[in-house]
Amino acid sequence: MKKLVLPFTLVAIIVALYEQSKEKPNVYILCIAIVIFMYGIMRLSAKTPSKNQEENQQDDAE
Structure with missing residues (x-):
């Protein structure tokens, strides 16, 4: 699953940019692409x- 995220x-x-370049883009496709x-x-x-997490670990060690 982790390898499929990228x-x-x-x-x-790519889909959002292609859809946006159309004369009449489909709003639903754009919304789904933005959510993904x-x-x-x-x-x-x-x-x-x-x-901040690295700084907190150094402060705890002192």
């Missing part, structure tokens, strides 16, 4: 450690 996010970006994109970014950013 491809789905990229596909959502935001979910993918949320999942990907959850893996990066917080800068």
Whole structure:
């Protein structure tokens, strides 16, 4: 599942950009693509450690 997040996010970006370039874009497709994109970014950013978390660990060690 973790390996599928990045491809789905990229596909959502491509679909949204393609749909936006049309003369009359479908709002539902755009909304679904934005939701998938935001979910993918949320999942990907959850893996990066917080800068404050590293500082808190150093403060606890002292």
